[in-house]
Amino acid sequence: METYLWITSVWGIYLTAVVFFGGMAWRIYQWATTPKSPVRLGMFPKPKSGAGRFGKLLADTFIAPQSAKIEPTMWIFAMAFHVAALGAFVGHLRLIREFPLLPAWLGEAGMNTFAAWSGSIAGTLMLVGVLFWIARRTFGPYKNLSVPEDYLLLFLLLGVIVMGDHMRFVYGGVVHAATYREWFVSLLTFKPEIPAELLASNVGVSLGTHMLFTDLLLMYFPFSKLVHAIGAFSSNLVRSE
Amino acid sequence: MDSTQLTTLTGVIDKKMNRQLKQYLDICARCAICKDACHQYVGTGDFKYLPARRAELIRQIYKKYFTKTGEFVPALYEARDPDENLLDELYDSTYACTGCRRCMYYCPFSIDTAWILSVAKAILIAAGKGNEMLGQLADAAIFKGDNAEMFNDVMVSGFEDIQEEVRAITGNPNSQVPVNKEGADILYVALAGAHSIRPAAVIFEEAGENWTISMFEAANYGFFYGDVEKARLITKRYIDEAKRLGVKEIVVPECGHAYRVAEFFYEAWSKEPMPFKISHILEKVDQYIKSGRITVDKGLIEGKVTYHDPCQLGRNGGKFEEPRDIVKAVTDNFVDLTPNRAEQWCCGGGGGIVAMEEFKDVRLASGIKKVEQLKASGATVLACPCENCRLQIEELNEVHELGLQVWQVIDLVVAAMPLKGTKPTHV
Amino acid sequence: MSDETKIDLELDLKGLLCPLPMVKVSQNIGKVEVGGVIRAIATDPGAMADIPAWAKSTGNEVLQAEKVGGEFVFLVKRVK
Numbered sequence: 001m002e003t004y005l006w007i008t009s010v011w012g013i014y015l016t017a018v019v020f021f022g023g024m025a026w027r028i029y030q031w032a033t034t035p036k037s038p039v040r041l042g043m044f045p046k047p048k049s050g051a052g053r054f055g056k057l058l059a060d061t062f063i064a065p066q067s068a069k070i071e072p073t074m075w076i077f078a079m080a081f082h083v084a085a086l087g088a089f090v091g092h093l094r095l096i097r098e099f100p101l102l103p104a105w106l107g108e109a110g111m112n113t114f115a116a117w118s119g120s121i122a123g124t125l126m127l128v129g130v131l132f133w134i135a136r137r138t139f140g141p142y143k144n145l146s147v148p149e150d151y152l153l154l155f156l157l158l159g160v161i162v163m164g165d166h167m168r169f170v171y172g173g174v175v176h177a178a179t180y181r182e183w184f185v186s187l188l189t190f191k192p193e194i195p196a197e198l199l200a201s202n203v204g205v206s207l208g209t210h211m212l213f214t215d216l217l218l219m220y221f222p223f224s225k226l227v228h229a230i231g232a233f234s235s236n237l238v239r240s241e
Numbered sequence: 242m243d244s245t246q247l248t249t250l251t252g253v254i255d256k257k258m259n260r261q262l263k264q265y266l267d268i269c270a271r272c273a274i275c276k277d278a279c280h281q282y283v284g285t286g287d288f289k290y291l292p293a294r295r296a297e298l299i300r301q302i303y304k305k306y307f308t309k310t311g312e313f314v315p316a317l318y319e320a321r322d323p324d325e326n327l328l329d330e331l332y333d334s335t336y337a338c339t340g341c342r343r344c345m346y347y348c349p350f351s352i353d354t355a356w357i358l359s360v361a362k363a364i365l366i367a368a369g370k371g372n373e374m375l376g377q378l379a380d381a382a383i384f385k386g387d388n389a390e391m392f393n394d395v396m397v398s399g400f401e402d403i404q405e406e407v408r409a410i411t412g413n414p415n416s417q418v419p420v421n422k423e424g425a426d427i428l429y430v431a432l433a434g435a436h437s438i439r440p441a442a443v444i445f446e447e448a449g450e451n452w453t454i455s456m457f458e459a460a461n462y463g464f465f466y467g468d469v470e471k472a473r474l475i476t477k478r479y480i481d482e483a484k485r486l487g488v489k490e491i492v493v494p495e496c497g498h499a500y501r502v503a504e505f506f507y508e509a510w511s512k513e514p515m516p517f518k519i520s521h522i523l524e525k526v527d528q529y530i531k532s533g534r535i536t537v538d539k540g541l542i543e544g545k546v547t548y549h550d551p552c553q554l555g556r557n558g559g560k561f562e563e564p565r566d567i568v569k570a571v572t573d574n575f576v577d578l579t580p581n582r583a584e585q586w587c588c589g590g591g592g593g594i595v596a597m598e599e600f601k602d603v604r605l606a607s608g609i610k611k612v613e614q615l616k617a618s619g620a621t622v623l624a625c626p627c628e629n630c631r632l633q634i635e636e637l638n639e640v641h642e643l644g645l646q647v648w649q650v651i652d653l654v655v656a657a658m659p660l661k662g663t664k665p666t667h668v
Numbered sequence: 669m670s671d672e673t674k675i676d677l678e679l680d681l682k683g684l685l686c687p688l689p690m691v692k693v694s695q696n697i698g699k700v701e702v703g704g705v706i707r708a709i710a711t712d713p714g715a716m717a718d719i720p721a722w723a724k725s726t727g728n729e730v731l732q733a734e735k736v737g738g739e740f741v742f743l744v745k746r747v748k
Contacts, residue, residue, distance in 0.1 A: 036260050040509075044557070145294055147318055225268060381718065382721070392717040398735075433712070
């Protein structure tokens with residue numbers, strides 16, 4: 001178990017960080033150094049002011065109102081997934097340090113309950129979102145549009161989410177944030193260690209597998225269609241050029 | 242496939258590469274939200290007309306030859322060579338596309354499929370698979386430009402005939418169709434057909450405009466064909482003429498792509514700033530009506546009137562209100578189509594598809610949304626400022642027995658003007 | 669000359685607006701043998717320039733382009 005955790009949740013994370021940040025930097029560098037299209041590719045209606053363009057960029061990227069209008073079902077699932085993923089990301093920041101204010105208001109037990117509820121909701125929404133996408137890709141009349149990359153990403157996401165949910169739902173009451181924080185901060189300070197409490201509990205398998213899928217997903221991220229996470233800002237901005 | 246051909250075709254992508262294209266190819270999530278946006282996919286249910294699929298064919302080549310992951314693990318992206326199979330599907334999906342960009346409007350990342358397909362056209366042309374008809378039409382236009390003197394007499398004689406018709410309509414024996422008039426304020430770049438010149442001339446003359454016409458038409462089949470150099474040469478004919486005549490403004494006719502080419506594309510093709518103001522004729526007519534330079538009476542147009550936004554003029558050109566204001570000035574009985582403006586359905590006739598007989602079945606099937614919209618509106622008159630749209634809708638009108646009169650907007654205006662002469666029969 | 673020329677295909681292009689007359693001639697030229705002749709009658713004056721320009725750029729030959737009353741009559745020979 002200890003070896004598994006050292007591979008997936010220590011050295012694997014270091015490798016992932018290098019590949020992910022290096023890959024994203026490379027991707028952005030490639031986009032930035034390719035000359036812009038000589039033709040203005042904007043469409044109408046088009047905001048006239050810079051502020052208007054910026055507002056439209058934010059609305060188009062974060063809310064996608066046109067997509068909502070044409071396919072509400074897809075929009076709801078996609079929105080639920082992305083908002084839940086953002087929520088999960090914010091929740092994971094507790095790995096670095098405890099949130100300010102919240103624990104003071106809620107107390108330790110209250111904070112654990114809050115984390116349990118918010119984490120469970122986010123984890124469930126993401127799971128539902130990914131299952132919907134898998135079904136939509138597999139059974140839609142346009143299923144031939146999908147390529148192995150699409151399924152690979154969904155598979156990795158499913159692994160991340162299922163194992164994350166497993167930790168949340170099964171071990172949520174056993175191992176708390178402070179223990180995981182001890183492990184994660186040790187990584188950030190380059191003095192990696194795996195706390196005895198993690199090893200003593202059975203959460204190690206879930207954590208290791210959660211991290212294995214996360215490592216693979218994030219290492220592939222910069223080389224996959226997931227770069228829409230940053231590219232969408234630029235391409236949506238072109239819309240009002 | 243043989244390596245010379247492969248180098249040629251991947252070289253086309255390399256030459257055409259730019260930031261937008263690269264991002265479009267990198268970020269598409271194949272979420273297929275575009276499926277319901279495309280009139281051709283909705284009308285036929287044929288997978289190859291799904292917008293993301295059209296772009297996917299270019300992506301497959303891009304992945305294999307322009308990305309490391311695609312080079313090492315092509316199977317992950319179904320990355321492949323631009324072989325005969327790929328090129329055959331690409332030909333259908335690319336030349337059938339009307340370039341309406343409705344998919345871009347609904348895409349969460351605003352991916353411009355038509356821009357990706359401009360690369361597809363360049364690839365097809367390099368592979369010797371460019372559409373023959375569009376290529377011939379482009380070449381004919383360039384030939385006319387290079388040999389203008391050869392056609393001078395027949396064209397001038399044609400313009401004189403139109404001038405007689407204009408005089409009959411205005412009832413004014415001094416009405417002119419000025420040809421190549423130096424020092425005019427406006428060069429009106431019409432379509433080759435008399436129908437595009439006659440009503441415009443009536444309006445310009447009645448408005449007291451200092452205008453002229455030249456030998457060259459606004460239609461640009463080089464643009465539809467997908468050859469930037471041919472497209473540039475075709476538009477350059479009238480830009481050069483406008484420079485020679487010393488006009489201040491170029492006015493393009495009721496033609497969708499002509500406006501987009503002049504306003505958005507020509508600067509990029511010619512690599513020089515556009516020296517003239519570009520206006521659409523309906524912007525001018527709207528100003529003439531609002532400023533009282535021409536008079537229109539309501540009540541002269543019978544029936545309920547609706548308006549179709551040509552994609553290149555509306556969603557891609559930004560002229561939503563001027564044409565509507567004109568139509569509302571000539572009738573109180575106006576009804577809009579639903580949806581309209583930026584969400585307007587493409588009629589299915591754009592991108593040169595009306596000239597390509599091989600796509601007739603797809604074209605007519607893709608018009609089903611337009612037919613539903615027109616039926617739902619209950620209108621008996623359709624005003625539509627685009628030649629390709631009108632050709633398509635007139636054919637849909639016959640096939641589906643809609644009983645619709647399809648008018649140019651300027652024909653509606655002339656019919657609503659209180660003129661002394663004889664009313665023109667509607668073309 | 670038109671009296672002696674054998675016509676292989678008649679095209680009625682009356683009422684069609686430019687550039688459709690040119691499009692129709694182009695679409696139909698393949699239906700006659702090389703050396704065959706199409707007679708096309710159009711009403712749009714733009715065809716008087718369009719059809720000869722098409723013929724020149726595609727390497728075909730316009731034997732005749734005449735205005736007869738309000739109509740334009742073309743004899744187009746397929747050369748290749």
